[in-house]
Every structure is written in C-alpha cells, then in structure tokens.
Amino acid sequence: MHYFANPTRFQRLMDILRPWVVGVMLAMLAYGLLAGTVFGPADRLQGESVRILYIHVPSAWMAMFIYVAIAAASFVALVWRHPLALIAARASAPIGAVFTLLALITGSLWGKPTWGTFWVWDGRLTSVLVLFFLYLGYMALWQALEDEEKAGRATSILALVGTVNIPIIKFSVDWWNTLHQPASVVRLDGPTIDPSMLWPLLAMGLAFKAYYVWVLFARMEALMDARRVQAAQLRAAQHAAGGAL
Amino acid sequence: MTAWWTLMLRDLRLAWRSGGAAGLSLGFFVMATSLYPFGLGPDPVTLASVAAGLIWVTAMFAALLSLDRLFQADFEDGTLTQLLLSKLTAPGIVFAKITAHWLGVMLPLIIVSPLLALILGLPGSAIGPLMLSLVVGTPALSCLGAVVAALTVAVRRGGALMTILLIPLFVPSLIFGAASVEAGLVGTDPSGALLLAAAVSLFALALAPVAASAALRLAAE
Numbered sequence: 001m002h003y004f005a006n007p008t009r010f011q012r013l014m015d016i017l018r019p020w021v022v023g024v025m026l027a028m029l030a031y032g033l034l035a036g037t038v039f040g041p042a043d044r045l046q047g048e049s050v051r052i053l054y055i056h057v058p059s060a061w062m063a064m065f066i067y068v069a070i071a072a073a074s075f076v077a078l079v080w081r082h083p084l085a086l087i088a089a090r091a092s093a094p095i096g097a098v099f100t101l102l103a104l105i106t107g108s109l110w111g112k113p114t115w116g117t118f119w120v121w122d123g124r125l126t127s128v129l130v131l132f133f134l135y136l137g138y139m140a141l142w143q144a145l146e147d148e149e150k151a152g153r154a155t156s157i158l159a160l161v162g163t164v165n166i167p168i169i170k171f172s173v174d175w176w177n178t179l180h181q182p183a184s185v186v187r188l189d190g191p192t193i194d195p196s197m198l199w200p201l202l203a204m205g206l207a208f209k210a211y212y213v214w215v216l217f218a219r220m221e222a223l224m225d226a227r228r229v230q231a232a233q234l235r236a237a238q239h240a241a242g243g244a245l
Numbered sequence: 246m247t248a249w250w251t252l253m254l255r256d257l258r259l260a261w262r263s264g265g266a267a268g269l270s271l272g273f274f275v276m277a278t279s280l281y282p283f284g285l286g287p288d289p290v291t292l293a294s295v296a297a298g299l300i301w302v303t304a305m306f307a308a309l310l311s312l313d314r315l316f317q318a319d320f321e322d323g324t325l326t327q328l329l330l331s332k333l334t335a336p337g338i339v340f341a342k343i344t345a346h347w348l349g350v351m352l353p354l355i356i357v358s359p360l361l362a363l364i365l366g367l368p369g370s371a372i373g374p375l376m377l378s379l380v381v382g383t384p385a386l387s388c389l390g391a392v393v394a395a396l397t398v399a400v401r402r403g404g405a406l407m408t409i410l411l412i413p414l415f416v417p418s419l420i421f422g423a424a425s426v427e428a429g430l431v432g433t434d435p436s437g438a439l440l441l442a443a444a445v446s447l448f449a450l451a452l453a454p455v456a457a458s459a460a461l462r463l464a465a466e
Contacts, residue, residue: 130413137410144400153463154396158410161392161456165414168445172417175441176424 005084007224014217021217025210028203036200049113050197052106057201058208059103063131066096066212070138071163074156084220086152089159090142091219095212097135103128123174130169134162248333253341260349266311267349274307274354278361289366296365297375297426303361304354304379305386305415311350312390312411313397313404315342316461320398326465335458339391343453347387355379374429382422382442388453389414395460417445 004010036054043050073089076082107125108118119125141158145151193201260267281299285291319325328338358379359372367375393410397403421442428435 130416133409133413137406137413140406140409141396144397144403144406150399150463150466154460157456157460157463158393158396161389161452162414164452165417168417168448169413172420172441172445176420 005082007084010084011221011224014221018214018217021210021213025207025214028207028210032200032203032207036197036204040200041194041196046114049110052110053197054200054204056103056106056110058205059099059106060128061205062208062212063096063100063103063128065209066092066099067131067134067163067166070096071159074159077152078156078160086156087220087223088216089156090152091216091223092212093135093139093142095215095219097132097139099208099212100128100132100135104132123176126176127170127173130173131166134166138162248331249337249341252328252333252338253345256342256345257349260311260345265349266314266346267353270307270311270350271353271357273310274303275357275361277303277306279364281365293366293368296362296367297371297378297430298423299365300358300361300367300375301379301382301419301423301426304351304358304383305419307354308351308383308386308390309408309411310404311346312387312394313407315346315391315394316398316464317394317403320464325398325461329462329465335462336454339395339454339457339461343384343387343391343450346391347384351379351383351387355383368430371426371430374435375426378422378425378435378439378442381439382418382446384446385418385442385449386415388446388449391453392457392460395457395464398461399464418442421445 004013032054037051040051042048070089070092073085073092076085077089104125107128111120112118138155138158141155142151145154259265278300281295282292285295316325319328329335333341355376358376362372362375390407390411393407393414397406397410400406421438425435425438425442428438
C-alpha cells in the first residue's frame, strides 16, 4: 500500500487511469441519459417527472458512498499514517457535499409534483440533510485547524466518529417518521424496479462514480501541488535568510 | 482512583464557581425557554403540545454553550499537558470531565426542568417522564460534546464550529428523548423510546473517552 505513498508514483498511476475513467464516465452517461430520459418509458403514475430519478438516485448513492470512502481513507490515514489517504479524504469531502446537496435539491423538485410539496420532514430526507451537515462539519474542521498535520488527524477522528454515528442517526430518523418510498433497487428479493429503468439507472450510478474518481484525481493533484508550492516557498525563504534559520 | 476523584471534584467546583459554565447554562436554559411563548403566542394548548420538544432542544443548546470550555481553559494554561503526563490515563481524564460536566451542568438543568414544564403548560403527568428522559438521554450530550470539544480545543473561537459539528450527532438523543415524553402524553408506551435514548447514551459513553483522548493527545503534542 505504501508503494503509492510517493506522490510522483501516484501521479503516474492517475495519468494511466484517467482516460479509462473519463471513457467509462462518458459512455455510461450517454447510455444512461439517452435510455433513461429520451427512449425510456415514463412512469404510469408519475408521468415524465420520474426521469429525475436518473440524477436523484445516483446522487444519493454517491452522497453515502463518498462519506464511507472518507471514513475508510481516514482510518487508513490514522492507522498507517498514509499521506495520500488523508489527501484523498480531504479532496473527497466537497465532492460528497455537492452530491448530497444535489440529492436534496433533485429530491425536493421531484417531491413537488409527486408529493405536492418541496419538503417534508420525512425520515430519508432528514437523514440526508443530517449527512449534509456532517459533510459541512468535516470541511469546517479542516478549515479551522492551521497545522495541516494536526488538522488531518483531527478530521480523521471526526470522520470515524461520524461514521459510527451514521447508522444510529439513520435508524433514529427513520423510526421518527417515514414517507419516502422504501428501497427498490437493493433488496433481498431482487429489485422491484422495471429493467427498462433499472439498467439506465445503474449506468448512471457507474457514470457518477467515474465522475467522482475523475474529480477526485484533479482535486488530489491540486492539493499535492499546493503542498509542493508551499515546500518550495519555505525553501526559498530559508535560502533568502541566508541559512540563518 | 483518588486522582480521578480529585480531578472530577475540581471540575465540578470550577463549574459552580462564579464565571463557571453551570450558572450561565442554567440561566440560558431558563431565559431561552421563557422566550418561546413570545414567538409562539400565549395559547396554552399550542404551548403544551410543543413543550417537551422545546425543553429538549433548549437543553441541547445549553449543553452546547457549556461544552466549548470543557478542555479549553486547561489546554491554554498547560494543565492539560500536566494531566496527560500524570498517572491518570487519557480516557480516565476524559471520563472525569464528562462526569463533572453532567453532574455540574446537565443535572441542574434537569432539576429546574419541571419549572419550565409548568410555565409552558406541560401536563403534570408528563413532568416525571420528561425528567426521566432527560436523565437518560443527556449523558450522550456530555459524551459526544467531549469528543468535539477535544477536537476543537486548539481552535480559537471554536464555539461556532462545535455547534456545527455537534448538532448532527445530537439528533438521535433528541428524537428518542422527546418522543418518549410525547408517547407518555398520547398514552402509548414510552419505554421503547426511553430505552433507545439510554442505548444512545451508553454507546456514546463507550465511544467518547477513547475518541476524545485521541484528540486531546493530538492537541497537546
């Protein structure tokens, strides 16, 4: 695992993977969007508004997936002090927060024609809102601590504490009030969604995931470059001081 | 063990001395609660129907107010480093702080809560369940608060940041605590929600000393 702790090596890996990631993303996006929104069927009950599903559901998946990814990366960073894991966790947070916000916005736009209201205090909506707050807190803590090394470990602890609390929050909020339809894709007795919608949906899920990896690479590169610039500036300052430091 | 008691009693005394967290939180709790009727109108039926939830939320905010200084004063004057170097284990220190916070700050809030329940018009029969739900549910606030207080101890003006970090974590306690009072009011069995609130508190109690002491060691480095 530490083979890729070297940023230059990791950079090479990113350069190799990037075209594939972008290719998968474009292919899946093209199939998913065309099959879902142009050629796919409308819903018997909900009509055309059901097509927002192809954005809403993958966004919600990514919102949860990225938080888990942050937690996993934080664990690796805390236990093995892996520097890239920390950068990956930090770079993931804003992407996850945007997907969470997207899930909330598309859900609210979908809720208006189908439930008759933009927002209800329903279990699943509320737990996604709480997840959004967790993302904001994680990013705020990164901003607040100046020492990058300490900020990294503090945010990792926070991410892990948040993660063990997510099931409790989710369960408590579900128990509190539920209006949202139950899960219809991942079920023990197989999906209840029609294949003509399921395949485009899964393709969109894959496209979103590839998009995440693509943006993650760009953000990680930016963070690593920023660190290099900082190191170079420090060296230049030391040089200017004539080695007096 | 003596060292642990000494630390716990010291924190308890500090909470109650002038300028300590206890008096301020108590004042906030009472005054903030007396604001609700101005915003919601004086109708006793409306107030009674939301009283339990309002008291729970206000207790949460009072906890938030008191928690941001939980480790900060000791961190700033170096006491925390000394404590970490002492015979006490880091989780032991955190546990002493949590105990002192709950006894010094949260327990007084629970003791005055019947008064607030009365001015908001909560039926007399619900006052017992309200106090019970606070006793069972608020330890989670002290515990999770300790974790976040330890994470933000080195942040200047960490109070606002603490609020952002803690509110999502407080949601389960709030739901179960307020729901158990509500269940008693409408005549259903409140024990389910009460037991879940207790479970959240016990879980937080198991998690907090470990997580908070990791954060404290990090800050004291």
